[in-house]
Amino acid sequence: MEITGEFAIPAPRERVWEALNDPEVLRQCIPGCESIEREADNVFNAAMRAKIGPVKARFTSVVTLTNLDPPNGYTIVGEGKGGPAGFGKGSADVTLEPQGDETTLRYRAELQVGGKLAQIGSRLVAGAARKIADDFFGKFQEVVGGETPPSA
Amino acid sequence: MADTGIGAAVRRTEDLRFLTGKGRYTDDINRPGQLYAYILRSSVPHATIRSIDTAAAVAAPGVVAVYTGADMAGAGVNGLPCGWQVHSKDGEPMKEPAHPPLAVGKVRHVGDPVAVVIAESYAQAREAADAIALDLEELPAVADTRAASASGAPQLFDEVPGNLCYDWEIGDKAVNDAAFAKAAHVAKLDLVNNRLVPNAMEPRCYIGDYDPTRGEYTLYTSTQNPHVIRLLMGAFVLGIPENKLRVVGPDVGGGFGSKIYHYAEEAIVTWSAGQLGRAVKWTAERSESFMSDAHGRDHVTHVELALDADGVFLAMRVSTLANMGAYLSTFAPCVPTYLYATLLAGCYRTPTVYCNVKAVFTNTVPVDAYRGAGRPEATYLIERIVDVAADETGIDPAELRRRNFIPKDAFPYQTPVALVYDIGDYDQTLDAALAAIDYQGFEARRAEAAKRGRYRGIGISTYIEACGIAPSNVVGSLGARAGLYEAAQVRVHPTGSVSVYTGSHSHGQGHETTFAQLVSDTFGIPFESVEIVHGDTDKVLFGMGTYGSRSLAVGGTAIVKAMNKVIEKARKAAAHILEASEADVEFADGQFRVKGTDRAMSFGEVALAAYVPHKYPLDELEPGLDETAFYDPKNFTFPAGCHVAEVEIDPDTGVVTLVNFAAADDVGRVINPMIVEGQVHGGVAQGVGQALLESCVYDAQGQLVTGSYMDYCMPRADNLPPVSVSTHVTLCPHNDLGVKGCGEVGAIGSPPAVMNAVVDALSALGVKHVEMPATPQRVWQAIRDAKGAAAA
Numbered sequence: 001m002e003i004t005g006e007f008a009i010p011a012p013r014e015r016v017w018e019a020l021n022d023p024e025v026l027r028q029c030i031p032g033c034e035s036i037e038r039e040a041d042n043v044f045n046a047a048m049r050a051k052i053g054p055v056k057a058r059f060t061s062v063v064t065l066t067n068l069d070p071p072n073g074y075t076i077v078g079e080g081k082g083g084p085a086g087f088g089k090g091s092a093d094v095t096l097e098p099q100g101d102e103t104t105l106r107y108r109a110e111l112q113v114g115g116k117l118a119q120i121g122s123r124l125v126a127g128a129a130r131k132i133a134d135d136f137f138g139k140f141q142e143v144v145g146g147e148t149p150p151s152a
Numbered sequence: 153m154a155d156t157g158i159g160a161a162v163r164r165t166e167d168l169r170f171l172t173g174k175g176r177y178t179d180d181i182n183r184p185g186q187l188y189a190y191i192l193r194s195s196v197p198h199a200t201i202r203s204i205d206t207a208a209a210v211a212a213p214g215v216v217a218v219y220t221g222a223d224m225a226g227a228g229v230n231g232l233p234c235g236w237q238v239h240s241k242d243g244e245p246m247k248e249p250a251h252p253p254l255a256v257g258k259v260r261h262v263g264d265p266v267a268v269v270i271a272e273s274y275a276q277a278r279e280a281a282d283a284i285a286l287d288l289e290e291l292p293a294v295a296d297t298r299a300a301s302a303s304g305a306p307q308l309f310d311e312v313p314g315n316l317c318y319d320w321e322i323g324d325k326a327v328n329d330a331a332f333a334k335a336a337h338v339a340k341l342d343l344v345n346n347r348l349v350p351n352a353m354e355p356r357c358y359i360g361d362y363d364p365t366r367g368e369y370t371l372y373t374s375t376q377n378p379h380v381i382r383l384l385m386g387a388f389v390l391g392i393p394e395n396k397l398r399v400v401g402p403d404v405g406g407g408f409g410s411k412i413y414h415y416a417e418e419a420i421v422t423w424s425a426g427q428l429g430r431a432v433k434w435t436a437e438r439s440e441s442f443m444s445d446a447h448g449r450d451h452v453t454h455v456e457l458a459l460d461a462d463g464v465f466l467a468m469r470v471s472t473l474a475n476m477g478a479y480l481s482t483f484a485p486c487v488p489t490y491l492y493a494t495l496l497a498g499c500y501r502t503p504t505v506y507c508n509v510k511a512v513f514t515n516t517v518p519v520d521a522y523r524g525a526g527r528p529e530a531t532y533l534i535e536r537i538v539d540v541a542a543d544e545t546g547i548d549p550a551e552l553r554r555r556n557f558i559p560k561d562a563f564p565y566q567t568p569v570a571l572v573y574d575i576g577d578y579d580q581t582l583d584a585a586l587a588a589i590d591y592q593g594f595e596a597r598r599a600e601a602a603k604r605g606r607y608r609g610i611g612i613s614t615y616i617e618a619c620g621i622a623p624s625n626v627v628g629s630l631g632a633r634a635g636l637y638e639a640a641q642v643r644v645h646p647t648g649s650v651s652v653y654t655g656s657h658s659h660g661q662g663h664e665t666t667f668a669q670l671v672s673d674t675f676g677i678p679f680e681s682v683e684i685v686h687g688d689t690d691k692v693l694f695g696m697g698t699y700g701s702r703s704l705a706v707g708g709t710a711i712v713k714a715m716n717k718v719i720e721k722a723r724k725a726a727a728h729i730l731e732a733s734e735a736d737v738e739f740a741d742g743q744f745r746v747k748g749t750d751r752a753m754s755f756g757e758v759a760l761a762a763y764v765p766h767k768y769p770l771d772e773l774e775p776g777l778d779e780t781a782f783y784d785p786k787n788f789t790f791p792a793g794c795h796v797a798e799v800e801i802d803p804d805t806g807v808v809t810l811v812n813f814a815a816a817d818d819v820g821r822v823i824n825p826m827i828v829e830g831q832v833h834g835g836v837a838q839g840v841g842q843a844l845l846e847s848c849v850y851d852a853q854g855q856l857v858t859g860s861y862m863d864y865c866m867p868r869a870d871n872l873p874p875v876s877v878s879t880h881v882t883l884c885p886h887n888d889l890g891v892k893g894c895g896e897v898g899a900i901g902s903p904p905a906v907m908n909a910v911v912d913a914l915s916a917l918g919v920k921h922v923e924m925p926a927t928p929q930r931v932w933q934a935i936r937d938a939k940g941a942a943a944a
Contacts, residue, residue: 053862083282086195112853115195115262119859120439122851 001126004108007137010145013098016105017071019144020094029139031132034058042068048080050132053124055117057085072096086115088125105137157673161826164665166658175403178357178372183431186359187216189421190277191434192267192284193443194259197293197515197854198306201257201266201286208283209269214276217428218284219420220267221254229253229423232414232479233388236486237631238318238511246318246511249309251479253389253416253423259288260308260478261515262856263443268420270432293515293854297452297475300512308478308513315513317476318485322493322569323506331467331504335458339541345529346924347450347475347848348841349864350522354405355436356445360421364429368396371422375401376411376657377697380634382689384414384482390423394689397422401687404659408838409521410445411659412699413482417444442859447848448522450475451488451529457502457537463547465500465556470507470533477518484520485511490630491526491618491700497567498534499578499616499792500556505568515854521699523838523899527617535613535904536921543915549908550586553614554579560882571618575882576792576818582614584816585794588876594798607801608811609913613905616792619701619893622785637784638702639694640710642671642718644777646763648756649681652714655695656707657687661895662827663703669823670708670889674715675755676742693780701893704823705789705884712888713781722758722777728769729753729761789884789892793817795836795901799909806932808844808910814876815901820884820892828894829877835898836875841867842899843906847925865925918942 009016019025023044027036032049039045042065049058059080067075073095080088092109113125121128156162169175206218231250238246250256255264267284271277292306299305300315308315332338352374359372369392375381378399385399386392404411421432436444452473458466474488493507524531538556542549558565560577567573586592594610601608621627624635641653650671656663668682685691698707719739726744727734736747745752753761761768762777798812815832822828845865849858858864883890903924910926911919917938922930 054860084192084278114853114855116439116859118851118855118857119262119442120862122855122857123863 009103013103016103031135052128053121057082086117156679164662186431188274189434192281194264198291199288203287205285209280212280214272215280217270221256234480238485240318241321247312253419295850295854300514317511321508328504328506332458336461337459339457345449345451348448350410352406357435359433360425361431362425370398376407379695389419408523446481446520465502467504474511481518481520487526495530524896531615539908581793581816585796588814589796607913609909611908615901618788620705638707638710640714641780642714644759648759651683653692656703657698701895709887710783717779786886791819791892795905797905797909806928819894821890831894832898836902839899839902843903
């Protein structure tokens with residue numbers, strides 16, 4: 001399935017780009033994130049808890065950043081394993097476009113789930129994924145935008 | 153005995169314990185020191201196993217052992233056997249790849265067992281499974297039946313090119329083609345018989361136990377056939393001789409075929425118990441059932457029916473792709489061949505039928521027999537193509553059927569697809585069903601519905617099926633690797649009460665009642681004096697189990713044979729005691745009586761004399777009254793009948809409402825009409841489920857996406873109108889009881905009746921076919937497409 005979204009981040013594009021590559025910012029923004037560590041330049045290991053419909057699980061994920069085009073965007077490729085709950089994997093193309101002092105962030109994500117997640121949660125996955133994305137970027141807006149003084 | 157004998161609607165004795173929560177199912181059994189197993193299953197449809205690291209799981213709290221496929225194979229455990237070998241049309245045996253209980257080398261479907269964790273509690277086993285590091289290299293997968301046979305499809309097994317298990321045929325193709333060449337009209341149809349998940353109320357559950365002092369294994373299992381499991385698992389998988397392996401199938405909460413088969417988890421818990429010297433229990437979670445119980449149906453078919461100018465059927469040809477799933481389940485290969493294509497003559501005199509079946513492996517749960525097994529698939533395509541022909545020729549569907557019926561004076565009737573039908577009267581059941589539903593008054597009801605803005609349709613299905621698969625030598629020549637007789641032991645106790653040990657396991661069919669009626673009626677003793685014992689290889693001498701509506705026709709007849717032996721022996725004893733010649737002693741109403749006199753002994757008195765043989769012909773007769781019989785039938789039995797459905801469709805939403813349903817069935821002699829009605833009713837509910845609600849769906853990646861009751865829609869009470877059930881008897885001529893079998897007729901007869909009604913309701917719009925299940929979305933789309941086509 002495919003989900004897309006668009007957010008206005010009240011910060012300049014370079015600041016947004018830095019934040020998108022900062023594990024600490026990501027940790028704060030990923031819902032249910034317990035840890036995120038940089039394993040290599042563009043590879044992160046993350047652990048998060050998520051609940052999708054009746055399936056609750058702790059996912060261990062490997063996230064790789066590819067198609068790096070600073071500061072215009074990148075592609076996030078991730079695979080999360082939730083043990084008996086199954087797995088989710090996908091990729092998201094993220095693009096940043098300056099809008100004056102602000103930045104428009106757009107994403108287009110492809111998502112695939114397997115195991116119990118597919119078996120008993122598939123019809124809930126799109127909604128859950130969208131909520132996770134919205135929560136992430138909402139928080140991201142707050143964290144990144146918060147450092148910019150509000151324009152009077 | 154009139155109130156409890158043959159023909160009486162006796163309330164089921166087993167219901168007292170079922171309805172009061174006193175049933176004893178496998179999960180209710182706990183053995184001393186019992187451990188619990190959790191099965192780690194593949195969450196991907198197809199992958200190479202690079203490595204399995206179980207060290208962390210072994211070290212987890214409460215864990216006693218973790219085993220993988222390599223461990224079991226290393227210990228000499230074999231793969232699960234297949235009980236039927238089909239040969240392709242070129243004479244080659246089917247491809248029969250190994251089916252290890254735990255995956256070795258590759259996983260081939262979501263749910264494929266990979267490892268077992270055994271711990272002190274189920275929670276600990278489950279938790280520890282999370283710590284198993286399973287490194288899989290994912291491979292492209294194919295779940296769709298058609299796609300699996302296409303060139304370039306992902307291959308499940310190196311040794312099975314094109315995923316083709318077999319390419320089988322029946323019928324003379326040249327004769328068939330010649331008949332088609334003479335046709336005045338040829339009706340054609342492509343259809344799919346949707347994949348179903350059986351969904352027995354009780355999930356599968358197994359306990360393996362081992363007594364090291366005796367070297368004896370016990371398996372408690374939710375099975376339909378304990379002796380078959382003992383044979384398959386003991387002889388083929390684990391190498392345990394019968395005298396060291398007891399299999400107990402206690403109360404079982406529904407099977408519908410899905411509990412016939414020998415499953416991996418049975419072998420896993422039994423073998424593990426032997427390794428650990430402790431009992432090991434495994435109970436399926438509901439979501440595990442969805443991805444590990446054998447599924448049903450899943451055919452893709454093209455059918456053509458040739459007719460002459462008068463609407464007489466000249467020939468039928470059928471081409472079917474059948475989905476076997478990722479491995480061959482116990483009886484999978486015979487379902488789309490000998491239980492399917494041999495029924496393609498239906499109730500009709502079609503002189504030539506040709507059928508080609510290609511069976512393919514896919515990355516899905518194995519498919520095997522499910523209530524009806526092959527016969528619902530055959531009936532669905534026959535009865536749909538007959539309706540297509542009726543529509544295209546303008547002949548009334550009832551009339552077209554009647555015109556082509558095998559007449560009742562034509563039996564025994566040799567069909568062009570191997571079977572010899574023994575007896576039947578198809579006009580009788582057609583007439584009865586049409587009368588029950590008021591076929592004549594239908595157009596008025598259609599017009600009335602139209603005024604309310606509803607499309608109303610009526611659909612007929614005149615079906616035949618084959619039950620009590622037999623005889624053993626014939627099915628053996630067709631590839632069966634087992635005999636298909638049944639065994640019974642009738643033990644008369646000293647005071648005249650009777651225990652019957654039957655190989656026909658009961659898991660919802662009511663055998664404990666029906667068989668007791670049979671015995672009480674035959675011996676002239678109270679119904680309460682009869683106990684029916686089944687489901688334990690240590691108690692019951694042998695048995696082939698319960699499937700294919702065989703219990704009464706085969707298992708019941710075996711009981712009759714054993715009872716006849718009891719009566720003959722008792723007659724000898726009674727003649728001696730009554731000082732009469734044996735020929736002068738008659739047995740009726742529970743009395744051995746010297747003909748024409750008042751000298752008589754009751755059944756109970758003779759029984760006592762046999763066990764206290766003071767005045768007994770010891771020179772000629774052994775004491776005791778305990779007889780066994782094995783019965784191997786001469787032929788199948790052929791229940792047949794007519795189901796008629798009436799539906800209303802809401803054009804705005806596509807919702808189909810089944811408003812009227814009549815079943816008129818010939819299941820032979822009826823022992824308990826209430827149980828027969830219940831069986832037909834339940835079968836109809838399952839058939840309506842297939843027609844309107846149920847469908848097992850895999851996504852394009854091979855993930856099972858209908859794996860819970862959120863997405864897999866089971867029939868509920870409010871999906872069914874009151875169902876009119878009537879029975880119309882022709883007696884089966886080749887068994888003592890004249891019985892045929894009633895367990896599957898509902899699921900066989902009803903889907904085409906419902907679908908013919910759906911298409912009939914939409915036919916004015918130009919709709920020619922709707923696939924099962926006729927969900928609101930599908931029906932709405934059909935209406936929309938038809939209206940769009942009409943407007944264009």
